Amino acid sequence: MNTFSKYAIIAFCWLAVLYPLWVRANSLTWAFDQTLLPNLFPLFGLATVSLLWLHSISGVFEPWLRANFDFDKFVNVTASMILVCIIAHPLLLLIIMNFKLSDIYLIYGTTYITLGIIAWLLLIIYDITKPLKKHHHFFAKHWNAILLISNIGFLLSFLHSLNLGSDLQTGPLRYIWIFYGITATLAIIYTYGVKRFFTI
Numbered sequence: 752m753n754t755f756s757k758y759a760i761i762a763f764c765w766l767a768v769l770y771p772l773w774v775r776a777n778s779l780t781w782a783f784d785q786t787l788l789p790n791l792f793p794l795f796g797l798a799t800v801s802l803l804w805l806h807s808i809s810g811v812f813e814p815w816l817r818a819n820f821d822f823d824k825f826v827n828v829t830a831s832m833i834l835v836c837i838i839a840h841p842l843l844l845l846i847i848m849n850f851k852l853s854d855i856y857l858i859y860g861t862t863y864i865t866l867g868i869i870a871w872l873l874l875i876i877y878d879i880t881k882p883l884k885k886h887h888h889f890f891a892k893h894w895n896a897i898l899l900i901s902n903i904g905f906l907l908s909f910l911h912s913l914n915l916g917s918d919l920q921t922g923p924l925r926y927i928w929i930f931y932g933i934t935a936t937l938a939i940i941y942t943y944g945v946k947r948f949f950t951i
Contacts (some may be wrong), residue, residue: 753819757820760816760820761820764825764829767801768798768801768805771797771798771801771918771928774918774922774923775794775797775918776790788843788847789847791843792843792844792847793916793917793918795835795836795837796836796912796916797912797916797918798832798836799833799836799837799840799908799912800905800909800912800928800931801931802829802833803833803908804905804934805829806829806833806902807902807905807938807939807942808934808935809825809826810938810939810941810943810946811941811942811946830878830881833874834878837871837874841867841871863911863914864915866910866911867908867911869904869907870904870905870907871904871908872904873900873901873904873907874904874905874908876897876900876904877897877898877900877904880897895943898943902935902939902942902943906932906935906936906939909931909932910932912928913925913928913929913932916928
């Protein structure tokens with residue numbers, strides 16, 4: 752294993768996730784009052800998309816990553832972080848809105864909130880089925896399909912965040928998010944389409 756490559760990969764992963772969080776956090780005033788939950792809520796959404804982007808592009812570079820990096824540990828750790836984020840993000844919003852889903856639709860509109868819900872359902876399939884993969888042949892056999900479903904969930908969550916995230920409407924984060932979306936789409940097409948076609 753190349754030590755430089757290993758730490759370069761780790762630094763890149765941290766940067767991809769922490770930079771969007773830093774930009775958002777810097778635009779806020781922090782205090783332990785009624786603004787704390789509204790301030791935290793979008794951070795979990797930004798982290799979710801950033802971590803999912805890392806997952807999607809890692810499929811393209813998996814052979815190289817495995818040679819230079821503990822790839823399985825990376826997947827397991829980041830998957831756990833994603834699970835925490837996809838639970839915390841909507842939960843904090845529901846708490847802020849006193850669990851009135853209708854009020855959320857009134858504020859944010861129907862289309863992209865519904866898109867977010869669908870994305871959440873597709874993403875949670877991964878976490879529900881992952882423990883079953885080792886014990887049930889059905890899930891092991893169809894694991895690539897489950898991964899594809901999860902990646903579709905990511906693309907929907909990207910569209911959800913791009914259209915609702917206040918920091919993603921203008922400025923550098925919007926361009927980074929568009930870059931994430933385009934590169935992730937190409938990576939998913941390659942990993943689950945082009946790559947498999949040429950390895951048949």
